[in-house]
Amino acid sequence: MSKKGISLKPILVVIVMLLISIPAVWLAIIRMEGTAPALKIELESPFIGASRTLSVSVEDTGSGIRKVWVGLLVEGREVELLQRAFPSSGFFAGGKEKSVVVKAPVSPQSLGLADGKGVIRVVAWDYSLRKWGEGNRVYLEKEIQIDTKAPTIDLISRSHNLAQGGSGAAIYRLSEDCPVSGVTVGDQFYPGYAGYFKDPSIHLAFFALDYQQGKETRVAAIAEDFAGNRSTAGLVYHINARSFRKDAINLSDGFFNAKMPDFERYFPEMSGGSRVDLFLKVNRELRRKDSEAIYRVTERTEKKILWDGAFLRLPRSANRARFADHRTYFYGGKVIDRQVHMGVDLASTAHSPVPAANRGKVAFTGDQGIYGNTIILDHGFGLFTLYSHLSQIDVAEGQMVEKGESMGKTGMTGLAGGDHLHYGTLIHQTYVNPVEWWDDAWIKNNISAKIDDAGPR
């Protein structure tokens, strides 16, 4: 009996020690963990304008997040932007939140902060029992630049004469570097570029007035700096209204028989069906898809002017259709469709050589639906020329071509009824009247003279 009584003691000691040490070990390992929260400041650019919302993500998978503090330091002054405490799930469990995103609005002017350099400071604590229960703490700082002043736009080009469906050029000087600047015409935006003039603050933008934009269209220069401050300066301009020709196109069975089989590949579900229905699909849906494909090509442009002087017109050719002709399509004496012709049709002898209208870089070559075999030339700063219905293409994408250099032969590929060149001019994504660019005097008055007056290049 007595032997048993003696041997109980060490067992009790072990039990007591275990009862004490298990929570101690648990406390030491789990609740005294030493990993601080992870911080990330989300800011697209270091520039803070009139108002900006700062986003901070905090993560602590260990004890959970206790507190987050966000402040701004400018010229030795510290301003609190945000302080937030997060709930605990109890002594043993730690913090409820393991991952949070806090948003702190910053508006330097209402905080009385001047423009200049500053630092964003974020501090976060977790629910670890370390530091006498204060938790692990982490700091993160990020340099920022407060800029609440909008850029100044100084218009150098004085007056702008615009025709409906025509082109224009604006030259302006910016008071600061801006990632976005250019000309707005109605709701269309045309970017301007620096680097053409010796003075890097001088920008040049080519812009267009769509054939549908009338006299009431607003034209202005705009600039937005890195902090998002935006300025607008009204351009001095005059819009000349234009009326566009109406054209009737009589479609024959001969045309359908010759042309439609080739288009069945775009609409295989229509093969064997009505040729008129297929034509309407081609003239509407395919036309729209082709336009979108062309606009994707003209989204990117060389940041220099590659062309010089008047653009060349296909030699010894007759004008078969003009820019923005409003076409009505007849079949069997009935109107079946209406479209607007966004280029000029030029007819010479069949398979005539097609010269580059001006110096440029080949931006596209290939079969483009209703346009058939097509070449698009990039002349820089958003100015493009397009050559369609070709029977032959002798240039490759990326190649430079000189003014007058032969690039291929005219033909009747695509939706062309006879051998001709469909010639188009675009400013970024707007078709403009090519006639202006063929005219030496127009280029001198509206483009070259302005560029020459603006400053050394």
Ligand SMILES: [Zn+2]
């Ligand atoms: Zn055409």
